[in-house]
Amino acid sequence: MDQGKIDGLLQASLSVFGNPLMVLGADFSLYSLASTTPLPREYRVFEQGKERMDYINAFTQDSVFMAHKECPEPFWTPDYITGHKAVVQNIRREDRTTHYLAVMEYKNVLGEECEDLLKILEGYIRYFLYNKVSGIYRRDETLPRIFLRILSDRTMDYMEASQNLSGLGWQGSHEYMCLVYKITYLDQRNISANAICSYMEEHFRHCCCFSYQDDIVTFFDLTLLDLDEDKVAGKLTHFIRDSFLKAGYSRVMKGHLNLRRQYIQACLALDVGSRKKPYMWIHHFNQIAMTYILEQVTRKLPGNMLCHEKLLTLKEMDERGSTEYMKTLKTYLDCHQNAVKSAKELYIHRSTFLYRLDKIKEILESDLEDTEELLYLELSFRLLEQDRQRS
Known part of the structure; x- marks a missing residue:
């Protein structure tokens, strides 16, 4: 898709709606925004920034928004989340919402007539989204593909994987840590894995975050980040709690040969820790290692x-x-x-x-x-x- 065509459609529609327009992905990533004047910060809630995940969490927990998430008709979002009203038209494909088209109440009061106009505009945007998709933005998938193969393919050539990682700057002499997220109260449809991955990669430049087997996996190159495990965990504590996630951390290990085992450690930390201390959000492998040993020892005999x-x-x-x-x-x-x-x-x-x-x-x-x-x-x-x- 030609990004410029959607930008142009929104710009051309400003005179009709008299208010800012935007297109969001299903993960609330901002795809296009049009406004006659620069918007104040409080109206740019879905631009990358510290508050973005707070707004995403608020919307995905809001009963009004979630009740209309798959609705084919335009709906109004309440102003108690962002401080301003908006009319939203879901952009759908195969009976599933993939994007949102929204007009925000800014300088002019929105009326019911904008609902029909928004439906017309949605048809044009949907055409460009689904008929020329080659230009849709995607974050670089090279690193996630390597890690997905490391986790899923037990027959892979680890020397080849190591060379590929080294070619991307993740050297064999670096220290790595794995983090696995499990979504608790909200399912994958409610808070998108893409939104979480975007947050992680925005706040940790040298990490790789991706979905794998219903979980969200993140690998950190601690050497490139110039951070230790405690500082990484400290930066994520509030995000994990506020996003209703549960997290399992592996140990820190050097090199590429143990990356899959670090993923297993993080999964075990999450599994054993959640069973033994379900009231805790965050679990570290070192904290559950003895419990895991005892559970394994007693698998066949009490x-x-x-x-x-x-x-x-x-x-x-x-x-x-x-x-x-x-x-x-x-x-x-x-x-x-x-x-x-x-x-x-x-x-x-x-x-x-x-x-x-x-x-x-x-x-x-x-x-x-x-x-x-x-x-x-x-x-x-x-x-x-x-x-x-x-x-």
């Missing part, structure tokens, strides 16, 4: 069939009496085998603690000196706790 066998004996003795062997042993392990500190934590005399510890060693048939056994015991406590939480 924790009580994997834990230290003698630990079950201690547990049974505690249940029969008031020995508190389990609590004593766990405190001892948590205190790094420090008897004085352990006794203090348990509020008992040191001699009482040592007597109890000797009984525990006798039951375990262990001197509690072997590092592998100590690790096994600590893991066993985690496994039994997981069993308790599941029951």
Whole structure:
């Protein structure tokens, strides 16, 4: 499509409508804007800027707008979102809205007669949109194509992918991080993935954001950004919350060979974190790694069939009496085998603690000196706790 023809149509229509006109994509990206005079900032709400996502979120949560999102007839948007009224005509193809044509109430009061005029103008714009589409703006898809192939094609040549990334400036010596978004209260139709990707790439020049398997994936070249993971996460905290997203972050890793694994880490952070702490918006892989390990270990056998066998004996003795062997042993392990500190934590005399510890060693048939056994015991406590939480 010739961009100039739509610009020309809007410019020619200004004298008819007497107010600014614009064409938006379904993702609220501004495609064309016409006005007789430069518009104040508050009327340029869909231009790239910090407030753009705030307006998009407001529209996609507004019941009036969403009720008319697929309507073939013109409709009025309320003024409580942007501060001014507008009449919108959906531009549709195959019974689906792909663009919006809008006239904003600026210097002249809008009347009902503009609805019919807007429908006529929509027909011309639709013709140019769908009959000559080659000129429609698209952001560079080279980088997303490479990452999509890395994620989806397990047979791909990773050396070739690495060379392609290096050719675009994403070097093998750089550090990378992956972020996966899951849309919570709003589905893909309500808040477009394209709008989120545009926001990400506007605020992080050296990132690549794209849709993949119902999620939105972003890879960051932290070296080119000259940012660490905490600064990236800090810049996105309010955006994630205000956009009703949930986010999973991978670890930071160097080079290209682990990019797919970083994506898996981010997905796991999102999955495990959302199940364990559903009230949180943001999850990091490092925070869920131990939980993930325990879940994988117990996929075929429950924790009580994997834990230290003698630990079950201690547990049974505690249940029969008031020995508190389990609590004593766990405190001892948590205190790094420090008897004085352990006794203090348990509020008992040191001699009482040592007597109890000797009984525990006798039951375990262990001197509690072997590092592998100590690790096994600590893991066993985690496994039994997981069993308790599941029951």
